[in-house]
Amino acid sequence: xxxxxxxxxxxxxxxxxxxxxxxxxxxxxxxxxxxxxxxxxxxxxxxxxxxxxxxxxxxxxxxxxxxxxxxxxxxxxxxxxxxxxxxxxxxxxxxxxxxxxxxxxxxxxxxxxxxxxxxxxxxxxxxxxxxxxxxxxxxxxxxxxxxxxxxxxxxxxxxxxxxxxxxxxxxxxxxxxxxxxxxxxxxxxxxxxxxxxxxxxxxxx
Numbered sequence: 015x016x017x018x019x020x021x022x023x024x025x026x027x028x029x030x031x032x033x034x035x036x037x038x039x040x041x042x043x044x045x046x047x048x049x050x051x052x053x054x055x056x057x058x059x060x061x062x063x064x065x066x067x068x069x070x071x072x073x074x075x076x077x078x079x080x081x082x083x084x085x086x087x088x089x090x091x092x093x094x095x096x097x098x099x100x101x102x103x104x105x106x107x108x109x110x111x112x113x114x115x116x117x118x119x120x121x122x123x124x125x126x127x128x129x130x131x132x133x134x135x136x137x138x139x140x141x142x143x144x145x146x147x148x149x150x151x152x153x154x155x156x157x158x159x160x161x162x163x164x165x166x167x168x169x170x171x172x173x174x175x176x177x178x179x180x181x182x183x184x185x186x187x188x189x190x191x192x193x194x195x196x197x198x199x200x201x202x203x204x205x206x207x208x209x210x211x212x213x214x215x216x217x218x219x
Contacts, residue, residue, distance in 0.1 A: 016196065016215055018143075018170055019112050022179035022186075023123035023130075025202035027106065027138055028099050035098045039091050048084055049091060052076065062126040065149035069093060069128055096129040104205040106138045108212075111219045113141045121145040122164050122177070124154045144168040156185035161193055176215055178208055 024030035032054055040046040053059070058072040067075075069092045076092075077085045113119055119141045123130075127149045139145065146164045148154040153163070165172060172194030179186050180202040187199055196215060201207040212219055 015174060016117070016176045016217065017174040018118045018120055018176070019109070020120045020122050020164070020175055020177045020195070020197075021109065022177075022181070023121060023125055023133075025180040026178055026200065026208075027102060027109075027121075028133060029102055029203050030099055031203075035095050038098050039087060039095070045084065045087060048080075048087070052080065053088065053091060060154070062128075063124045063148050063154055065127060065152050069126070096126075096132055099133075101133070101136055101138065102203055102205065105203075105208060106136075108205060108208055108219050109138060109141055112212075112217070115219075117217075118143040120164060120168065120170075120175075121147070122155065122160065122179075124148040155179075155181070156183075156189040158189050158193065161189055161195065165193070176212075176217070178211065 021027055032050065036046050036049045040049055053076065056076060058067060058075055061067045062069065062072055073089050073092045077088050109119055121142055121144070123146070125147050127147070130147050130149070144164065144167065146160060148160065151160055151163055153160045164170065173196070175195045177187070177190045177195050177197035178200055179197070180200055181187065182199070184199055187197065190197060198211060200211055209219055
C-alpha cells in the first residue's frame with residue numbers, strides 16, 4: 015500500500031525550461047550557445063548540485079576558462095537564472111490533494127542550495143514531511159546513496175513509496191525501482207501525466 019509520494023522538483027514542481035531561461039539572458043546565437051554548452055552543461059553545474067562550490071565560485075571558474083569573454087553575462091546568468099523558473103501550481107494542487115487524502119509528501123531533488131533557498135518559502139514545501147536536496151547531502155540522483163538517505167532518515171519502507179520524477183535518462187528510476195520504490199518517469203511539467211501515474215497505482219486526485 016502506497017503511503018508516501020516522493021516528488022522531484024525540477025520539471026515537476028518547478029518548471030525548469032533551460033531554453034526559455036537562456037532566451038531571457040542571451041541576445042545573440044553565440045551567447046545562447048555559450049550559456050547552454052559552457053554553463054548549463056559545464057562541470058560546475060554538477061559541482062553546484064553537489065554543494066562543492068557556490069555560484070560565485072562557478073562564475074570565477076567559468077570566466078577564467080573563457081578569458082572573461084562573456085563575464086557580465088556569466089555573472090548575471092549564475093546569480094539570476096533560477097529566478098526565471100515558475101512553480102507548476104497545477105502540480106502543487108495535486109500534492110495538496112494527496113496531503114488531504116492522508117499521503118505523506120517528500121522531496122528528493124538534485125538542486126543547488128541557492129535555488130532551494132529561493133523557492134523553499136513556497137506553500138508546497140509546507141506540505142512536505144521530509145526534504146532531501148543533493149547540495150545539502152553532497153550526493154546526487156541517480157546514486158543509490160541519496161535514495162537510502164531519504165528512506166533511512168524518515169523511516170520509510172520502499173514498497174510504500176511512489177516516486178514522481180522526469181529524469182529522461184531513466185537512471186533515477188532504475189535506482190529507485192531496484193530499491194523497491196514504485197513509479198515511472200513522468201512527462202516534464204505535465205500534471206495530467208502525473209495524475210495518470212497516480213491512477214496506475216490506484217490513487218485518485
